[in-house]
Amino acid sequence: MRSGARVGIVASLLTALSCAACTLVSDPPPARPAPPEPLSPSQFRDAALDIVERRDAALRGGDRDDFLSTVDDDALQFVATQARWFDNLAAMPVTDVRLAPVGRRATDAAPEDGELRMPVDFTMRLDGYEQRSVTQRLLYTFSEDEGVVALVNDRDAGRDRRAGWIPDPWDLDHVVVRESGSILALFDEDTALYADAVMLDLEASRETVLAAVPDWSGQLVAYDVSDLTGLERRTPMQVFETGGVAYPVPVRPGSDEVAAVRFIVNPDVAHNGLQREFLLRHEVAHVALGTKDAASPTWLVEGAAEYVSRTHYSAEQRRRMAAYVVARLGTAVPALANGVDFYAVPELSYELAAAACTYLAATRGPESLWDLMDAFTAERPRLGQAGPLTAAQVDAVLRREIGLDNAGLARAAAVWAVGGS
Known part of the structure; x- marks a missing residue:
């Protein structure tokens, strides 16, 4: 019985295995679906334009997930920087936000090697701090993979270098936003440790400058960040010599129209309590003067800002500051420097310019400085001249407006500083 049972069991197993083998041979695996056909150039372009439209709507609507869904998941670093950029803008008081393809350069864009590059304008305005919007040119790069289009980059290093693009703090790192009245300041995680002290001195500086500069709104935007790219690219001096830089922001790249004047500080100076108040008053003065001094010689631009900064002190204290500089020079009082010459010996140039402008304000009234700026403008x-004025042309304006040329103004300021009259 046992022997027969074994034979029966073996026979049954053989039959089952045989049937299984037959089944495996007779049912081949299902064929893999063919990959989708690549998109035509027009389909690729339409998909890219649709992505720009979606990103515009997501940015304006605050939809972070939809904004990031347009980015290629495999571009991990780009995903991270786009998330940071979106979060920064969401934290800032921005309005008039818009992403828009650039005319026919976008609608006629043609893919090449599986990628399509499309110029896109990004526009925004700092609400409550600036009256005009600012537009930057981005260069979107889209990729296609099996019919799916995604964004893989929004800038091009070579193009940025040729265009002279300088990144803003929100392009570089997470920003910490601080607001006080009409003051907007952007810090990063490191510089935010000093934000309370900086904001207090910004508020005090604003009050000093408001009292000294006519017709200023009091609105200002300042950057105090660890990344020194913006400072290094804008200063005419070495970074270690630079406390801060105020600079005009054009409404769009290459435009002569200015939307606002902002300033960026060197944290090494701004976080030094003894230097900070001098630095901030000076840079806030530049913001208040805006483009009024754009055609003025450098000594008037920097000297007027320094005069405004020093209105924090009494008239006698300001004269003594000038007298100290003159005493160091002895009998040799150089002419007031202009252009690159001004920044070759910055400490001396700033002090002489401050003495000259303080002299004019003390003996002829502060309005003499603003009138002089208007005359240079x-x-x-x-003269029908596009470029800067020559030294002789500057002297001609000075003689006409104040009866002194450059050298005469420097000597008169020295005599006043020492004698007080």
């Missing part, structure tokens, strides 16, 4: 159109 009017001179180039009067």
